[in-house]
Amino acid sequence: MFDIDFVTPACSACYRFHDELKISTLPGVSGALHRCSSSLTDALFSIQEVVKLPLEFVRQLSIKVQHQRPAWRCDKVMDIYSGCALCLPNLTSPALHQPTHTPPLCIEIKPKCGFLPSPKHVSKDIKTKVCRYCMHQHYKVANGKWKRRSFYCPLDLFSGNRQRMHFAIKHLIEEPQNNFKVFKGGQCIYSSKEGSDESPDMNSLLHHLRPYFLHANNRMNCHVTCKAVLNDFIQVLVNALLSSGGGDGGVVADRQAEGRSFCEASIFNKERIRHGSRGLPTDSVLFRILQTQMLDTLDIEGLYPLYRQVEQHLQGFPKERTRLQIEGPYNEAFLEKLQKCPAEDDGSVEYAVAKVHQYRVAMTAKDCSIMVALVPSSEEEEDNENLSSQRQLRDFRPPAFSYSASILDLDPKPFDSIPRQLRLDQKIVTCYLRTGGALPKGPVREKEDCTLLFHPM
Numbered sequence: 001m002f003d004i005d006f007v008t009p010a011c012s013a014c015y016r017f018h019d020e021l022k023i024s025t026l027p028g029v030s031g032a033l034h035r036c037s038s039s040l041t042d043a044l045f046s047i048q049e050v051v052k053l054p055l056e057f058v059r060q061l062s063i064k065v066q067h068q069r070p071a072w073r074c075d076k077v078m079d080i081y082s083g084c085a086l087c088l089p090n091l092t093s094p095a096l097h098q099p100t101h102t103p104p105l106c107i108e109i110k111p112k113c114g115f116l117p118s119p120k121h122v123s124k125d126i127k128t129k130v131c132r133y134c135m136h137q138h139y140k141v142a143n144g145k146w147k148r149r150s151f152y153c154p155l156d157l158f159s160g161n162r163q164r165m166h167f168a169i170k171h172l173i174e175e176p177q178n179n180f181k182v183f184k185g186g187q188c189i190y191s192s193k194e195g196s197d198e199s200p201d202m203n204s205l206l207h208h209l210r211p212y213f214l215h216a217n218n219r220m221n222c223h224v225t226c227k228a229v230l231n232d233f234i235q236v237l238v239n240a241l242l243s244s245g246g247g248d249g250g251v252v253a254d255r256q257a258e259g260r261s262f263c264e265a266s267i268f269n270k271e272r273i274r275h276g277s278r279g280l281p282t283d284s285v286l287f288r289i290l291q292t293q294m295l296d297t298l299d300i301e302g303l304y305p306l307y308r309q310v311e312q313h314l315q316g317f318p319k320e321r322t323r324l325q326i327e328g329p330y331n332e333a334f335l336e337k338l339q340k341c342p343a344e345d346d347g348s349v350e351y352a353v354a355k356v357h358q359y360r361v362a363m364t365a366k367d368c369s370i371m372v373a374l375v376p377s378s379e380e381e382e383d384n385e386n387l388s389s390q391r392q393l394r395d396f397r398p399p400a401f402s403y404s405a406s407i408l409d410l411d412p413k414p415f416d417s418i419p420r421q422l423r424l425d426q427k428i429v430t431c432y433l434r435t436g437g438a439l440p441k442g443p444v445r446e447k448e449d450c451t452l453l454f455h456p457m
């Protein structure tokens with residue numbers, strides 16, 4: 001009916017959000033991050049378009065997808081009244097210009113929050129030591145959302161240190177939950193199954209991945225261990241996440257000095273770091289997400305009194321909702337409010353609103369997903385490279401993929417989600433303090449098994 005790959009019905013706020021921001025593309029990172037922090041002036045959208053859809057079509061679509069939602073998302077509903085949708089390319093199945101031996105792979109990562117809050121604003125010391133994701137794991141297991149705890153830690157992924165990133169991705173693979181999926185030729189081949197007691201089948205994943213790494217590494221006749229396939233796969237993913245978007249790719253100072261980039265619950269053994277972290281390249285997809293997440297400078301605890309101030313102001317002056325853009329539109333004026341926020345609280349409602357807006361944008365960045373598409377070299381490129389590598393008598397070369405990273409799920413978070421955030425934060429911390437010490441920290445082998453194979457490039 002529609003000549004589009006993927007539609008995601010948008011509320012009228014989203015419509016404005018996406019429509020009014022300048023949209024452009026960036027080579028390498030066909031990203032889609034709203035421009036809303038210092039990095040936002042150059043964090044850009046991918047090719048996407050707002051389209052109008054017949055209301056009846058959206059109504060039927062909504063009914064059709066409702067039963068496919070995970071149980072914990074059954075309370076969510078599609079906005080069936082705006083008549084608008086975002087039209088996106090199908091990122092799990094990128095268009096190919098030339099045939100390849102194997103279909104493209106696409107890896108979806110929901111990285112979550114990559115930093116610890118500043119001690120200035122939090123009431124519980126533990127929040128400055130253990131990251132929100134790791135604490136939340138205990139709460140999720142205690143409440144039955146997941147059967148097993150994941151040992152993934154976002155601070156490792158966002159570290160910019162290859163060893164730590166490798167370690168983080170390995171744990172995403174081991175326990176993907178809703179943070180990790182793999183697609184091959186547009187089909188999901190690896191994800192956590194809702195409500196299942198069993199871990200996803202890693203052997204099946206390796207079976208799918210093997211041809212990519214056999215072929216790409218000229219290992220046709222070699223015996224390749226599962227571990228080597230997994231290492232190669234993770235290494236390619238780390239490269240894609242660290243790749244720059246075509247800019248100068250400057251490297252930022254490691255945040256280690258700030259003491260906010262290591263989580264005490266991570267089972268990565270710091271002493272094993274062989275090369276110091278160089279930080280994330282400034283135009284990598286992870287850097288952009290992290291910068292936007294860090295617009296949350298006050299933590300929910302420091303933010304909540306400002307939220308209350310705004311709420312009280314709106315009770316007295318309901319018409320101010322529009323001027324203060326509480327429900328959007330998320331346009332240039334909105335971005336200006338974020339960027340021009342005074343450094344210190346001057347007691348004005350403008351300051352409080354700007355901090356609330358910053359926090360909401362940070363929440364979006366803490367909840368977005370990255371889609372990394374890996375396209376194997378075309379058959380022609382492979383043949384040329386095979387000839388040249390035979391001439392050079394090389395028996396190894398890194399897997400040849402081209403990659404792009406896009407950012408998904410940039411829905412604006414509503415103003416009234418803030419009280420829920422505070423309640424959840426309290427529940428997570430309370431649960432962690434109650435159960436944190438009781439849950440096993442993970443098998444000992446985890447600590448020891450972080451020596452990784454890095455192949456020459």
Ligand SMILES: O=P(O)(O)O[C@@H]1[C@@H](OP(=O)(O)O)[C@H](OP(=O)(O)O)[C@H](O)[C@H](OP(=O)(O)O)[C@H]1OP(=O)(O)O
Pocket residue numbers: 072073136178363364366367411413417421424
């Ligand atoms: O609060 P969190 O960190 O649990 O994040 C929620 C996500 O849970 P997660 O921890 O990633 O499993 C949650 O993900 P799931 O539904 O659990 O897959 C949603 O993304 C939710 O956003 P929204 O309310 O649907 O706009 C997310 O809520 P927001 O807080 O981003 O609004």
Ligand SMILES: Nc1ncnc2c1ncn2[C@@H]1O[C@H](COP(=O)(O)OP(=O)(O)OP(=O)(O)O)[C@@H](O)[C@H]1O
Pocket residue numbers: 006008073076077078088089090091092108369408409410411
């Ligand atoms: N452009 C795309 N290409 C391929 N897959 C996509 C694309 N957009 C979304 N998806 C897939 O759909 C999933 C859900 O998308 P998204 O997170 O944007 O919806 P949502 O906001 O959670 O929807 P709802 O709030 O209605 O439940 C993503 O995790 C991803 O697997």
